[in-house]
Amino acid sequence: MELKPNIPAGPLETKWERHRFDLKLVSPTNKRKHEILVVGSGLAGASAAASLAELGYNVRCFCYQDSPRRAHSIAAQGGINAAKNYQNDGDSVFRLFYDTIKGGDFRAREANVYRLAEISVAIIDQCVAQGVPFAREYGGLLANRSFGGAQVSRTFYARGQTGQQLLLGAYQALSRQIALGRLRMLPRHEMLELLVVDGRARGIVTRDLVSGHIGPHVADAVVLATGGYGNAFCLTTYARGSNATAIWRAYKQGAAFANPCFTQIHPTCIPVHGDYQSKLTLMSESLRNDGRVWVPARPGDQRSPAEIPVAERDYYLERLYPSYGNLAPRDVSSRAAKRVCDERRGVGPRGRGVYLDFADARARLGVATLREMYGNLFEMYERITDEDPYKVPMRIYPAMHYAMGGLWVDYDLMSTLPGLFVLGEANFSDHGANRLGASALMQGLADGYFIIPYTLGHYLASTPRESVGPDHPSVRAAEATVAKRTARLVTLRGRRTVDSFHRELGRILWEHCGMTRSRSGLNTALAKIPALREEFWQDVIVPGAAEGLNQSLERAGRVADFLELGELLCLDALERRESCGAHFREEYQDQEGESRRDDAGFCHVAAWEYAGEGSAPRRHEEPLFFERAALTTRSYK
Amino acid sequence: MKFTLRIWRQKDPRAKGRFVDYELPDASSDMSLLEALDVLNERMTLRGEEPVAFDHDCREGICGSCGLMIDGVPHGPRRSTSTCQLHARSFRDGDVITVEPFRARAFPVVKDLIVDRSALDRIIQAGGFVSVGTGSAPEANAAAVPKQTAELAMDAAACIGCGACVAACPNASATLFLAAKVSHLGLLPQGQPERAERVLRMIAQMDREGFGACTNHGECEAACPKGIRLEFIARMNRDYLMSGLWSRPDTEAKGGFS
Numbered sequence: 083m084e085l086k087p088n089i090p091a092g093p094l095e096t097k098w099e100r101h102r103f104d105l106k107l108v109s110p111t112n113k114r115k116h117e118i119l120v121v122g123s124g125l126a127g128a129s130a131a132a133s134l135a136e137l138g139y140n141v142r143c144f145c146y147q148d149s150p151r152r153a154h155s156i157a158a159q160g161g162i163n164a165a166k167n168y169q170n171d172g173d174s175v176f177r178l179f180y181d182t183i184k185g186g187d188f189r190a191r192e193a194n195v196y197r198l199a200e201i202s203v204a205i206i207d208q209c210v211a212q213g214v215p216f217a218r219e220y221g222g223l224l225a226n227r228s229f230g231g232a233q234v235s236r237t238f239y240a241r242g243q244t245g246q247q248l249l250l251g252a253y254q255a256l257s258r259q260i261a262l263g264r265l266r267m268l269p270r271h272e273m274l275e276l277l278v279v280d281g282r283a284r285g286i287v288t289r290d291l292v293s294g295h296i297g298p299h300v301a302d303a304v305v306l307a308t309g310g311y312g313n314a315f316c317l318t319t320y321a322r323g324s325n326a327t328a329i330w331r332a333y334k335q336g337a338a339f340a341n342p343c344f345t346q347i348h349p350t351c352i353p354v355h356g357d358y359q360s361k362l363t364l365m366s367e368s369l370r371n372d373g374r375v376w377v378p379a380r381p382g383d384q385r386s387p388a389e390i391p392v393a394e395r396d397y398y399l400e401r402l403y404p405s406y407g408n409l410a411p412r413d414v415s416s417r418a419a420k421r422v423c424d425e426r427r428g429v430g431p432r433g434r435g436v437y438l439d440f441a442d443a444r445a446r447l448g449v450a451t452l453r454e455m456y457g458n459l460f461e462m463y464e465r466i467t468d469e470d471p472y473k474v475p476m477r478i479y480p481a482m483h484y485a486m487g488g489l490w491v492d493y494d495l496m497s498t499l500p501g502l503f504v505l506g507e508a509n510f511s512d513h514g515a516n517r518l519g520a521s522a523l524m525q526g527l528a529d530g531y532f533i534i535p536y537t538l539g540h541y542l543a544s545t546p547r548e549s550v551g552p553d554h555p556s557v558r559a560a561e562a563t564v565a566k567r568t569a570r571l572v573t574l575r576g577r578r579t580v581d582s583f584h585r586e587l588g589r590i591l592w593e594h595c596g597m598t599r600s601r602s603g604l605n606t607a608l609a610k611i612p613a614l615r616e617e618f619w620q621d622v623i624v625p626g627a628a629e630g631l632n633q634s635l636e637r638a639g640r641v642a643d644f645l646e647l648g649e650l651l652c653l654d655a656l657e658r659r660e661s662c663g664a665h666f667r668e669e670y671q672d673q674e675g676e677s678r679r680d681d682a683g684f685c686h687v688a689a690w691e692y693a694g695e696g697s698a699p700r701r702h703e704e705p706l707f708f709e710r711a712a713l714t715t716r717s718y719k
Numbered sequence: 720m721k722f723t724l725r726i727w728r729q730k731d732p733r734a735k736g737r738f739v740d741y742e743l744p745d746a747s748s749d750m751s752l753l754e755a756l757d758v759l760n761e762r763m764t765l766r767g768e769e770p771v772a773f774d775h776d777c778r779e780g781i782c783g784s785c786g787l788m789i790d791g792v793p794h795g796p797r798r799s800t801s802t803c804q805l806h807a808r809s810f811r812d813g814d815v816i817t818v819e820p821f822r823a824r825a826f827p828v829v830k831d832l833i834v835d836r837s838a839l840d841r842i843i844q845a846g847g848f849v850s851v852g853t854g855s856a857p858e859a860n861a862a863a864v865p866k867q868t869a870e871l872a873m874d875a876a877a878c879i880g881c882g883a884c885v886a887a888c889p890n891a892s893a894t895l896f897l898a899a900k901v902s903h904l905g906l907l908p909q910g911q912p913e914r915a916e917r918v919l920r921m922i923a924q925m926d927r928e929g930f931g932a933c934t935n936h937g938e939c940e941a942a943c944p945k946g947i948r949l950e951f952i953a954r955m956n957r958d959y960l961m962s963g964l965w966s967r968p969d970t971e972a973k974g975g976f977s
Contacts, residue, residue, distance in 0.1 A: 133853040148774060148833075149840050151880055152782040168860065204856070211856035213849045213909045215873040222863025240873060246781055247876060254848035261844040269837070292829060321776040356747050360754050361778045462780065465797075465804045468749075531853045579764045581757070625769050630731065631830045633772055634764065 083338060083691045085704045088492040089193045094710050098197045101493070105536050106543035113138035116542050117301035119286055121273045121328050123150030125245070125523060126506025127307030128252035129530025134305075135259035137535055142299060143256065144271045144288060146323055146636075151253045154309060154321040155526060158245025159366035159459065160229060161237035162209075162523040164202040169226055173234040175199045182521060183711040185231040185411055186486070186514020187663035187679060189341070189687070192710060193493060194511045201528040206238055208531055212251035216240050229519040230367050231411040231718075237520045242366050242459045248523055252530070272636065273328045274564045276304065276335045276502065279556045280548070283332075283502035287564045291636060294629040296564050298557045300550050303501045303538055306332060307530065310485030310507040312345060314644040314651065315596075316588025318482040319351060319364040325640035326647050329489050329508050337497040338689040338702065340490035340510035342647070343655035346517055346664045347597050348483030349415035352466055352476075353435040362481040363466055365438070366459055367519040370408045372443035372452070373476070375399050375415070377436050381426040387437055387475050398422055406718040413516045413664040414718055416480035420597045421675065423479075430477045439475035480597060484522060486513040486664065487654075490689040490704075494537035495529060498689075501545070503538060505529035510687070515663025568628045571638045576621030580634060583618050584641045587611065587648055595652050600668040604656040608649065615645040650690060650699060657701060660684045681713055720746045720812045724759060726771055727819035729828050736828065738817070748808040752795065752816075753778060753785060755807060773832040780804045780944065783879035786886070787832055788819045793883035793942040801881065801944035821886035825893070825929045836882045838928040839896060845924035846917040847900040849909050862908045875903040877945045884939035884947075890931030895939040897921050898955040899947050905958055915962035918955060 090101040108116070116139050120131040123145040131143040145153060165178040178199035183190060206224070210216065216238050217225040226235040240247040259265035270291040277285035277298060285300040311326035312318050333339045350365045378385070379396045398418055403410045410418070419436050422428065429435045444452055449472060453460070460471045467477070488510040489497050495511070496503050506526040513521065550557065594600075594607035618641070626632040661670040661677035662684070670678040687704040722743045729736030741763075746755055753775050760770035776784040780801040787802045789795035795805045810816060818832065826834040864872075876899070884895035901918050904910030910917070933952060940949045 129853070136852045147776060147782070147784060148836060149783075149880065151840070152776055152784050154777060154782070157777045157779055157781050166859070204854075206859045207856040208851070208853060210859040210862075211849065211851040211909055213872075213904045213907050215869050215876050215903065215907065217873075218864055218866045218869040220866050222865050222869075223860050240876075243781065243877065246879075247873075250876065254843065255851075255853070257840065257844040258848045258850060267840075269840075321782065322778060323776050355749050358747065358750055358754050358758050360751070360757055363779045461799075462804070465780075465800060465806070468806075468808065535853065577765075579761050581761060623764055625764050625767070631772055631833070634770060 083498060083700070083702055085338065085490065085498070085689055085702055086492060087191065087704060088494060089191065090493065094192060094196045097193050098200060102536055105540035108539045108543045110138055114140065116140065117142070118303050118305065118538065119144070119299055119301045120305045120307060121286060122153065122307035122309060122508070123253070123256070124153035124155035124307060124309060124506060125249055125252055125526030126530045127153065127305070128249065128256045129527050130305055130307060130505055130534045131265055132252060132255035132259050133531050133535045134538065135264040138264070141259070141265045142268060142301070143265060144268045144273060146270065146272045146291060148269055150256060150267060150269060151250065153249065154324050155249045155523070156246045157321065158523055159242045159364065160368040161227065161239035161244045161520040162205070162248065163229065163236050163520040164206045164238060164524065165199055165236060166203055166206060168224060169235045171234045173236050177234065178202060178236065180711050181232050182512065182518060183514070184716055185518035186516055187716050188514065188681070188685065188708060188711070188713050189344070189662055189706065190512055190514030191706060192708060197533070198512050198525060198528050201532045202524050204532060205524060205527045209248055209251050212254060214240060214247045214251045227368055228371050228409060230370065230409045230415070231518040237368070239368065242368070242456060245523060248527065252527070273308070274331065274639065275560045276332045277557055277560050278335050278499065279550050279554060282500045284550050285557070287560050289564070289568065292631050294627070294632065296561060296568065298552055298561055300552065300557065302542060302547065303503065305503045305505060305534060305538070306489070306508050307505040308508050310488065311647055312482045312485050314587065314648045315482040315591050316584045317354065317359060317362055319348060319362050322361060325643070327640055327643045329504070330643040330647055332489060332497065332499065332502060334692050335499065336692065337499045337502055338490040338691055339487070339650060340687050340689045341487035341654065342651045342690065343595070343658055343665050344486035344515050344663065345482065345651070346412060346484040346486060347416040347480045349412055349419055349480045350438060350478045351481035352463065353430055353479040354432065363462065364481070364483065365463060365476060365478055367412070369438060369456060369459060372447070372455070373408065373438040373440050374442060375408055375436055375438055377422045377427040377429060383427070387439070396422070396427070403718045410718045411516060411518060413666070416597055417666060419480055435477040435479045437475035438478045440471060441475070444472065482592070484517055486510065486515060486517050490687070494540065495533055496537065496541065501541065503534060505534060515665055568635065568639070571622070571624045571635060572626065572628050574619070574622050574624060576623050578621050579623055580638045580641050583614065583622060584644065586614060587641070587645055590614070591648055591651065595655050598666045598668050599655050601656065604652050607652045608656065611645065611649045611652065618642065618645055653699070654688055654690065658684055658688065679715070685713070720748055720807055722746055722755070722807070722810065723815040724755070725815055725817045726832070728771070728831055731830055732827055746807045748806070750807045751778070751803055752789065752805045752807070753803050771832060772830045775803060778803045781879060783881040786821050786881040786883055788821060788886060790817050793821060793886040794944050799944060799946045801879070821882055823885045823891035823930070825891065826882060826885065838930070839880050839882060839893065841928060842893065842897060842921050842924045843900065846913070846920035847904070849904060850913060864907060868906055872903050872906040875899045875906070875947065875951050878947055879945055881944060883942045883944060885930065887938040887942035888931065889936055889938065890934060892933045893925050893930040894933035894952055895943065895947055897925055898951040901955045901958060902951040905954070914958060915965040918958045919962050922959060
C-alpha cells in the first residue's frame with residue numbers, strides 16, 4: 083500500500099486556490115449522469131449531499147435514524163470556530179491554522195489545516211444565509227466567545243445548541259434538494275458493506291432497518307460521513323446508535339485506517355452514577371469561560387463544597403497553567419482531573435469528579451446573564467443530577483468524546499480506495515493528536531460544503547465510467563456476505579446479551595487505552611479483546627429474526643465491529659511510543675508529568691492496512707512536514 | 720424503587736397491539752426511563768423474549784428520537800423534559816407507569832413504541848428552508864439582526880421535531896411544529912423573500928399528511944420538551960393571512976420558490 087497525500091505544491095497560502103484551478107470539472111450536462119452515495123446525514127454528510135445535489139449530481143443519502151435531522155452532530159453544544167477576527171483581538175487565518183496545528187500536537191498535515199482555517203470564514207457566511215440564529219450583540223452583529231486552546235475569541239454559537247442549529251441549516255438545504263427531486267433520502271438504512279469493483283468503490287450494501295431487506299446500491303462514488311468510533315468505549319458522550327460499522331467495513335475492503343489511538347476524552351462531562359447507565363452527558367467546554375475548576379487541597383476531604391474555604395481549595399488548572407487557566411486544552415485538562423482524583427482529591431459519591439464552580443461568575447455577571455449564556459446546559463445538568471448549578475458547583479469528570487483518528491484520506495479527502503471519500507469525524511485529517519473545542523463543526527462543514535464538491539468532481543472527470551449492474555458478481559458476493567453474517571448473528575442464541583459484551587469491551591478500553599496508556603496495560607488489553615471477541619461469536623444472544631425491525635440485531639453488528647476495532651486501537655497505541663496530544667503513554671513523560679513527544683521517531687501518521695482474517699495488520703507511515711508551524715513543545719503554562 | 724411498566728406491544732403496523740405489564744422491582748431513582756427500559760430489555764433477552772422496540776439516540780434531549788406517551792402525556796409528567804431526560808425520581812415508588820407510542824393518524828406505528836414520523840420531514844421539504852445554494856452567501860455581518868429578534872428566532876428554532884405537539888393535540892395537529900419553523904425563518908432577514916410561500920406550502924403539506932387543524936387547545940405547548948410557545952402559532956396565523964396580500968404564491972411548485 084502506498085500513501086500518496088497529494089498535497090499541492092507552492093506556498094501554504096495559495097495551495098488550495100491553485101489546486102482548485104488544477105482540479106478537473108464535470109460539465110453541467112454530465113453531472114446529472116453521475117450517481118453519488120453519501121452515507122451519514124450529520125454536518126459533513128448533509129452538507130455534502132445538499133451541495134452535490136445543488137451542483138446537479140444524482141445523490142442518495144443514507145442514515146440509520148428515522149430522520150436525517152437526528153444525526154449526532156445535533157448534540158454539539160458550544161460552537162464553531164472561524165477566523166473572522168470580528169473581535170479585533172488578533173485573529174487571522176494563520177492564527178487559527180497555527181492554534182489547530184499546535185492544539186493537535188503537531189500530528190496533522192499543515193496543508194489540510196491551513197485550508198480548513200481559510201474556509202472557516204465562508205462557513206459562517208453560508209450558515210447565516212441559511213437562517214442559523216447565531217448569538218448577536220446589541221448592535222445586531224454576530225457575537226463570539228472563547229474556547230479551549232485559543233487566546234482569541236473566535237467561536238460563533240447559538241446558545242448551547244450550536245450543533246443543532248448548524249445541522250438544521252444543512253438538513254433544510256438537504257430537504258430542499260429532496261423536494262427538487264435531485265436527492266433521495268433513505269432513512270432507517272444501515273450500511274453493512276462497501277462494494278468494490280475493479281479496485282474502486284462502486285456502492286454499498288444496506289439493511290433496511292424496518293423490513294430487514296438487504297440490498298445493494300451501485301454508484302460512481304461513495305462518500306462516508308458516518309462519524310467517529312468512540313462508542314467502542316461504550317459509556318461515552320456519543321449517541322447510542324453512533325457506530326463504526328461503515329468505516330470498519332471500508333477498512334476491511336482496503337481503505338487504510340489512520341491513527342486509531344488518537345481518541346479524545348472530554349474533560350467536562352457529568353460523572354458516572356450507576357452501572358445501568360447508558361451514556362455520559364457532556365457539559366460544553368464553553369462553561370470553562372466562566373466556571374472555575376477546583377478540588378479540595380487535602381486528600382479525602384469529605385466536606386460539602388460550601389464548607390471548604392477558598393484557602394483550602396486547589397484551583398489546579400489555574401495553578402498549573404496560568405496563561406490558559408481553565409481554558410487549557412481538552413487533553414491537558416482531562417489528565418489533570420484524573421491526576422487529582424488519583425490523589426484521592428476527587429469529589430462526589432464515587433470520588434471520580436471535580437467541581438466546576440460558577441459562584442464567582444454569578445457574583446460578576448448575575449444570574450440573568452448566566453442563564454442567557456448557559457441556561458439550557460444548567461437545566462440539563464439539573465435534570466440529570468437533581469442539583470442546581472446556580473447554587474452548588476457542578477461535578478464533572480472526563481469522558482470519551484471524539485475520535486481524531488479515522489480512515490486515511492489524501493488532500494482531496496479520498497481514501498486509499500479510489501472512489502471512496504471520507505468526511506468529518508470519520509476521517510483523520512485535521513485534528514492531529516488532539517482536537518480543539520469548536521473545531522469539529524468547522525471541519526464537518528468545511529469538508530461537506532466547500533471541499534468535496536470540488537474534489538469529487540475531479541475524480542469523476544478523470545475516471546472512466548464503467549457500468550456495474552446489480553447482477554455483477556462482486557455485488558452479488560457482497561450481498562451474500564452481509565446476509566450470511568446477519569443470519570449467523572440471529573442463530574447463535576447464546577447466553578450473554580450484546581450490551582454485556584459492549585460494556586466489558588468499554589471497561590477494557592477505558593482502563594487500558596483511556597486517558598493514560600502503558601505498554602503493560604495495552605498488552606493486557608490486546609490479550610483480553612480477542613478472547614472477548616471469540617466469546618461473543620460463541621455466546622451472544624440476539625433475539626428475534628433477521629427480517630423486520632430488530633434493534634438487538636443492529637446493536638450486535640455494531641458491537642461485533644467494535645470488538646475488532648478496539649484491538650487495532652490498542653495496537654496503534656502500543657506502537658506509538660511517545661506521548662502526544664490525547665495519546666499519553668506513561669513511559670513518555672517529563673518530571674512534571676507533561677507529555678514527551680518524540681519528533682525523531684513519530685512525526686508521522688500511522689496508517690493501518692487490513693491484511694486478512696487472522697493476520698496482523700500492516701503499519702504504514704506518512705511522514706509529516708512542518709514548514710510554517712515550527713515544531714515546538716506544546717505548552718499552555 | 721419498584722415500578723410496574725405497562726407497555727404497548729405491537730409486532731408490526733398491521734398487527735393488533737395490546738398492553739403488557741412488566742415488573743421492575745429494583746430501579747434506581749437516578750435511572751432515566753429509557754435506562755429502565757434498557758434494564759427490562761436485558762432481562763427479557765436473557766429470558767428468551769423479544770425486547771421492547773423504542774426509538775432513542777442521543778439520550779440528552781436534543782435529537783428528538785425518543786418520544787413516548789407516559790401515563791397519557793407525551794414525554795411524561797415533567798415540564799420541558801424529553802423522555803430520555805425523565806428520571807425515575809419523577810415517579811412514586813410502586814407506581815404503575817403506562818408507556819405507549821405517540822398516537823396520530825399521520826404517525827403510523829412501526830413496532831411496539833416506534834412510530835413513523837416522516838410526515839414531519841415532508842413538511843420541512845415543502846418549504847421549511849431558505850433557498851440559498853452553497854457558495855452564494857453574502858458576508859455574515861452584512862445584515863444586522865436585533866439581538867431580541869435573534870433570541871426570539873432561536874426560541875422557535877429550538878424545536879427538536881419529536882412530534883410531542885402532535886401526540887398531545889386532540890386534533891393531532893402539527894401546527895406548533897410548523898409555527899416554530901415558520902417563525903424561526905420569518906423573524907430573520909434571510910427568511911423574508913420566501914416568507915409568504917413558505918407558510919402556504921407548509922400548511923398545505925400538513926393537510927395532505929392527514930394532521931388535524933388547530934383549535935387553540937394549547938396542549939402542544941404544555942407537552943413541548945423545548946418550551947416552544949403558543950405565540951408562535953399566532954405569528955404563523957398572521958403570516959398565513961397576510962401571505963395572500965404579499966404575493967401570488969405558487970403553492971404547487973416544489974423545492975426552490977420561483
